[in-house]
Amino acid sequence: EAGVAQSPRYKIIEKRQSVAFWCNPISGHATLYWYQQILGQGPKLLIQFQNNGVVDDSQLPKDRFSAERLKGVDSTLKIQPAKLEDSAVYLCASSLDRPDTYGYTFGSGTRLTVV
């Protein structure tokens, strides 16, 4: 089966600019996640969708980050305006209804550098 697709692979922007990331999960996976992984740290959950509804966005900096999942399939994560500390890899993951059997399937990620 095809994996989780993400684009772009890399992005360099200046601080205060905006950026958007795209994710296409594995077909049939109802749950989609966006994680932020800062260099040398473990992934941190930003937002979780169940179909097209938000389940958990408690750690999403809502003053600058937004995410949506249209029609319960693809998702976009946006940062506006970006700060230097947003430099990280943004990982999209999907799972069958619950990840506690087969775990998360992660995409290759988007490496964001804010200069």
Place this chain on the structure above:
Amino acid sequence: GQQVMQIPQYQHVQEGEDFTTYCNSSTTLSNIQWYKQRPGGHPVFLIQLVKSGEVKKQKRLTFQFGEAKKNSSLHITATQTTDVGTYFCAGQRIGTYKYIFGTGTRLKVLA
């Protein structure tokens, strides 16, 4: 809030030596998962442990879940260069589907 710590942060071993990483949660977990992330890659699911005291093996990898379900370990026997990467545990908070990733242990294997 819940924290999941891993030790050591880094480990360099000679090829053929054993390696162990430890994962400790500040709270009791429903279950724990382990992931491997190759340099420049993304985390890949390895295994899940559910029961108190559970031990599972995958070839040279042995995973253990503590009796109190607050800690776990991953042991690799006779490391190979293909074992290089960062190993993360991810603990599921009781009553939620949310997993908290650990801080990771980066393994380097010297040939």
